[in-house]
Amino acid sequence: MRPIRLALATLAIGAALVAAWPGNGSSTALAQDSAAKAPAPDFAGIDHWFNSQPLTIAGLRGKVVLVEFWTHECINCLHVLPHTKALYDKYAKDGLVVVGVHTPEYDEERDPANVKAAIARYGITWPVAMDNGYQTWNAYGNRFWPALYLIDRDGRVVYSHFGEGNYDETEVRVRQLLEKA
Known part of the structure; x- marks a missing residue:
């Protein structure tokens, strides 16, 4: 009986970890009160x-x-890219600014030439900041690729x-x- 309980507990823990894994998507709506x-x-x-x-x-x-934290070799980031591009194309004229923050996971992602080539390859036309030292990443308390942070007009x-x-x-x-403007 014990091995079965242990196996079930292990499966439950595994399922919880899979559900919480960043690639499966999670979002946080911060409090609406401006304070x-x-x-x-x-x-x-x-x-x-x-x-x-x-x-x-x-x-x-x-x-x-x-603000979108990404890296050019992250498959999840590449899956999100068309959606970011669609938001930019649809709402930039209304005042949306997209800023990509390229924070490398691997050494080859630290090379500006590689990032520039990826920007061209994927047709990214919005501003992209290279955050090789993880300073912006750490300032946001970020831990995931990709990660989106939406900032209001204030x-x-x-x-x-x-x-x-x-x-x-x-x-x-x-x-x-954008409508609150």
């Missing part, structure tokens, strides 16, 4: 900017900003999502923030 919203950290320790001059959160005030993080999925909910949040 409870977290101020967005700035882009710190950026090695290089692509498609833009250096940006700051203060300089983006008044805009709705989607510079506060109001929504986050980790992994793939929740594309409709993310779009609804973008629309809500």
Whole structure:
């Protein structure tokens, strides 16, 4: 009887871990009360900017900003990319700014030439910051690729999502923030 209970407990733990794995998608809606919203950290320790001059959160005030942590060899990041591109194409004219923060997982992802080639290969036209030292990653307390952080016009993080999925909910949040203008 004991081996069966142990096997069932192991299966239950495994199922819980799979459900919580970032690639399966999870999101967090932060409190709607503006006093409870977290101020967005700035882009710190950026090695290089692509498609833009250096940006700051203060300089983006008044805009709705989607910060996406990604890396060009992450399959989950590549699966999310068409959805990020669709948001950018649909809402940039309405004030949405997308900023990709490329934070490497592997050594070859630290090379600016490799990142530049990936940006061209995937047709990324929005600003991309290279965060080789993980300073922006750490400022956000991030732990996942991909990770999305939605920042309101007052510079506060109001929504986050980790992994793939929740594309409709993310779009609804973008629309809500753009409509509040």
